[in-house]
Amino acid sequence: MQTFLTPHVGAVNELTARWCAVAGDDDFVVSGAGVWPLLALLATAADGPARSELEAAVGVSAHAAHAAALRTLDILADAVDVSAALGIWIRGDLPLHDDWLHALPTSTVDLLTSQAALDEWTRRYTDGLIERFPLSVTSDTLLVLATALAAKTSWRAPFRDTVMVPEAGPWQGRRLAALTRVDTEPNEVAVLDGPRPVTRVLVTGRGDVDVHLLVGSDSPGDVLASGLAALGGLAPYRTGLDAGPGAPGLTMRRMFGYAQRDTLHVRLPPFAIRSKHDLIARAELFGLRAATDAGRGHFPRISPVPLSIEQGAQDVLARFTRDGFEATAVTALMAAPGAAPAIRAQRHTTVLEVTFDRPFGFLAVHRPTGLAVAAGWVAHPADAPSPQLPVR
Numbered sequence: 001m002q003t004f005l006t007p008h009v010g011a012v013n014e015l016t017a018r019w020c021a022v023a024g025d026d027d028f029v030v031s032g033a034g035v036w037p038l039l040a041l042l043a044t045a046a047d048g049p050a051r052s053e054l055e056a057a058v059g060v061s062a063h064a065a066h067a068a069a070l071r072t073l074d075i076l077a078d079a080v081d082v083s084a085a086l087g088i089w090i091r092g093d094l095p096l097h098d099d100w101l102h103a104l105p106t107s108t109v110d111l112l113t114s115q116a117a118l119d120e121w122t123r124r125y126t127d128g129l130i131e132r133f134p135l136s137v138t139s140d141t142l143l144v145l146a147t148a149l150a151a152k153t154s155w156r157a158p159f160r161d162t163v164m165v166p167e168a169g170p171w172q173g174r175r176l177a178a179l180t181r182v183d184t185e186p187n188e189v190a191v192l193d194g195p196r197p198v199t200r201v202l203v204t205g206r207g208d209v210d211v212h213l214l215v216g217s218d219s220p221g222d223v224l225a226s227g228l229a230a231l232g233g234l235a236p237y238r239t240g241l242d243a244g245p246g247a248p249g250l251t252m253r254r255m256f257g258y259a260q261r262d263t264l265h266v267r268l269p270p271f272a273i274r275s276k277h278d279l280i281a282r283a284e285l286f287g288l289r290a291a292t293d294a295g296r297g298h299f300p301r302i303s304p305v306p307l308s309i310e311q312g313a314q315d316v317l318a319r320f321t322r323d324g325f326e327a328t329a330v331t332a333l334m335a336a337p338g339a340a341p342a343i344r345a346q347r348h349t350t351v352l353e354v355t356f357d358r359p360f361g362f363l364a365v366h367r368p369t370g371l372a373v374a375a376g377w378v379a380h381p382a383d384a385p386s387p388q389l390p391v392r
Helices: 007-021 032-045 048-058 062-077 098-102 115-125 220-231
Strands: 028-030 082-090 109-111 143-154 160-164 176-183 189-192 198-203 209-216 237-239 250-257 263-268 271-278 307-320 324-337 347-355 360-366 371-378
Touching: 007 028, 007 032, 007 048, 007 062, 007 220, 007 371, 028 271, 028 307, 032 048, 032 062, 032 143, 032 307, 032 324, 032 371, 048 062, 062 082, 062 371, 082 115, 115 143, 143 209, 143 371, 189 220, 198 220, 198 263, 209 220, 220 360, 220 371, 271 371, 307 360, 307 371, 324 371
Parallel strands: 082 109, 263 347
Antiparallel strands: 028 371, 082 143, 143 324, 160 176, 176 263, 189 198, 189 237, 198 209, 209 360, 250 347, 271 307, 307 324, 360 371
């Protein structure tokens, strides 16, 4: 398990935690990894109050933020199960400073021609899962910055389809579609210690992306914050047989029989969640309050023309199925004028069972670095299809 994060990866995860803290308790998914590089690029280019606010939001110095943004995108672009793209479009009459332009990756900057071209870029870099760019170009749009992230992995061991009927909690009595799996790796379950414990199940992908499933008794923001803190070794945890009873959703029982290994039984509802976020509505979270003031320019290192942030949005979706997981996000900011078995002897074994029969969180994590590509909350699972009656 990753226990050390580079400063920029830690900063991305911290932004994700702050975003989850204000995302509410309904279904949601966010990608801090999608928005953070854009904010970091802007931080280096800004001055005045906008520079100070963006620097606080990204958690690294404005002087180092440009290079950190590109390193973060490189992590994603070089991953096995993740792809990433940065796109910047300018109106033809907007002059750019050569030093800012030359500090960007090649083939990143293009002329802003039409909404259709932005939609095509979106489809290309999200494998068609998102069809339209999340913002609309206006007559005042001078500059567009965007990232597109796509993560897709298949499970090392697939789940089986089943149903479950929770006996307590907000889903009590509902007949839910569910997935189940038996593993011989009890250490894939852990209890994260804190004021109130959080149970985590690690679902390992075939490449370099895993999904961490999280259930606890606190708010969605607090449960997800515990999972994110554990990525950096900031939350103590107990794994496998040391996890102990009494954690949310976790039970332990001793069995006597032919089984030769301890096992982990996991059951949860599949999910498909899509969220659309207005970044400007949470301008303080993203360090964009001052930058949206059109009364002056805020990014003199980009252009001699005064620029302010006109719009910001993210369109993101996540799916967890019996075979694997996928998530994709497009994040955009727009700038306008200012004034991104054999038989054996019987023995005792331990069976750990984790059932996600109440609202729970998830993190899609790039295993080598601990970067959370997406984070979200499942509040409203799908009901199981009605049983088919025999035809007479």
